[in-house]
Amino acid sequence: MTESVLKVEHLGIAFGGLKAVEDFHLEIGKSELVGLIGPNGAGKTTIFNLLTGVYQPTEGAIYLDGVPMVGKKPHQMVAAGIARTFQNIRLFKELTVLENVMVSFNHTMKYSILSGILRTKNYWKEEAAAQRRALDLLRVMHMEDYADQVAANLPYGQQRKLEIARALATGAKILLLDEPAAGMNPTETTQLMDAIQTIREKFQISVLLIEHDMSLVMSVCERIVVIDYGHIIATGTPFEIANNPKVIGAYLGTDDQ
C-alpha cells in the first residue's frame, strides 16, 4: 500500500446515550478497494454519513491527503474529494441523465450569474466543456445512449450506475458506495463490478464499499473491515475475514448465547 488517501482515527459519534460508532479506524490507499461489512444496524451507513459531513463526529479525526476534514459541510467534503452514492437511490429524477452528471461539475465551474444570463463567452466555453466531460464519463459507464433521457425513466440498474457516474463527476479522490448492487440481478451485479474496476484503473480512485452480497465483496475487495455494534471486530483480506470466528459469530450468532 502506498501513502494513504483517507485516514480515519478514533472516529465516534453518540446520539444521546447511544454510541452508534466508536473508535473507528481506517486507512485507504490510492486506488484501493476496501469493503465495509457488518450485520444490519451495525453502523455502516452512519460511518458514511460521518465521512461525508452529514453527521458531525463527537470524537476522532478524518484526514484526506493529510488535511483534517472534521467540521466541514457535505458540499465542502465533496469539493475536497469525498463523494458518495446512497443506499436508496437519490437521483435528480426530473433532470436528464446528462444534467444529473453536469450538476456535479457545478463546484468546479466558474462563470457568474451575470455571464449565465448574458451568455458570455465563458458561459459557452464552460458549458460545452462540462457537457463534453459528462458525455465522456457516461461513455465509460456505457450509458451515453441514455444521455438525454429523464433519469426517472432509466431501468433500475442504470439508475445505480448513474449515481456512481454522478459521484465520479465531482472529481473525487475517494468514492463511498453504499450498497451499489442492492436489488440487482447477478448479470447486472457483474456489469456493475466491471464498471467499478474500470473506474478505479482509469481515474486512480479509491473506493470504500458497503455491500451485503458476500460473494461480491469477497471477490472484488482487497481488504475488508467488519463492524458490529459500532465497533471494528475484524480487518483483513477476504480469506482471513471468511475464516474469522468473530465475524461468523456476528453474522450467525455464537453457541454460548
Next chain:
Amino acid sequence: MKLYVNQKTAYRSYVINLIAVVLVFLLLKGLMSAGIINSYVAGVCMTVMINIILAASLTLTTGLLGQIALGHAGFMSVGAYSAALLVKHAKDSGVVLSTPDGITPAGYGYFLLSLLLAGVVAAFFGLIVGIPALRLKGDYLAIITLGFGEIIRVIIENVKFTGGAQGLSGIPRLASFDVVFWLTALIIAILFAFVRSRHGRAIKAIREDDIASEACGISNTYYKVMAFTMSAFFAGIAGAIYAQQMAVLGAKTFNFLKSIDILVIVVLGGLGSLTGSIVAATGLTILPEALRSFSEYRMVIYSLALIIVMIFKPSGLFGNYEFSLTHLLSKLRRPKSNTPAAGGESKQKEVTKA
C-alpha cells in the same frame, strides 16, 4: 445525438424568438392604433404583463426551487412603495416627468430608475427573510413567508411616509405600454437564460433531492437564497410597474389573497414551467374580465375553471414542459413528424429558448 449546449442553434432561436416578440408587439400596437383595443383592453394588457412578471418570478421559488412561498405580494408591495416614493419625490422636486403629450425622457429615465430601486429594495428584503426562512422546508417556509407578507402590509398601513391606511395617491403614471412590453419580454428572457445556466441547474437539483444535491457539491443554502432573492427582485419590479400604472397604492391590495392569486397562477400553469406561468397569467387575468357580463356568476365560473384543470391535469397546464418556437418550426418544416397540439397559443415571449 442532440446536444444540450449548442451556440449556433441558440443564436438561431434568439433571432426566431425576437422576431416572434416583435410580431406580437406590432400586432398589439396595430390593434391599438386601429381602435380595436380600447384603453380598457390596453389596461387589461398591462395587468396581464404585470401578472406574467409576478408569476414568472414566483416560478423561481415555487417551481424551480420547489419551496412554497406565500409572501410574494409582500415583495411586490415593497417594490411598489419604493418606486412610488421615488417618482413622487422627483415630481415634487420639480422634475417634469410627463406633459399632456406624453412621458418626457426624464420620465422614462425615472421610470427605469424606480424599477431598479424597487427590485433592489425587494431583493434586500428577500435576502433578510430568505436567509433564516430557507433553513426551513415545506409548510414552515410557507408560514414564515405568509407572516412576512402580513407584517409588511401592517407596517405600511401604520407608518406615515407610505400614506398609512389612506394609501398613497398622486403617483405619476409613467408605465407606458411599449416600455412595459419590452421589459416583460426582457425579464422572461433573463429567467429562461438563468434556468439554463449552471445556477438554474443547481437550483433544480435542490428541488429534486436536497440531500443528493449537497452530496454533489452544491451549497444548498447559497443557491436557495439566490433563487429566493431573485424571485423577490422581479416581484419588486412588478410592484413598481403596478404602482405607476394605477397611480394610487393601498396596502390592502397586497394582502394574503394577492399572494395566493399569484401562487394559483403558478400552480395552474404547471410548477416548473415558465411557459405555463405565462399562459396561466394571461388566461387568469383575462378570464374574470371576460366574464364581467355574467356579473355575480363570474367568480363561480372562474373557480370552476380552476377545479376542472386541477382534476384533469393535476400537474398544471404545462407540467414541466417548456414551449419552444424553434422546435415547433423545425417540426413544421419536416411535415412527416406530428406536431404537438398544445402550446400554439403561447407563441409570445420565450426569447431565449435554446
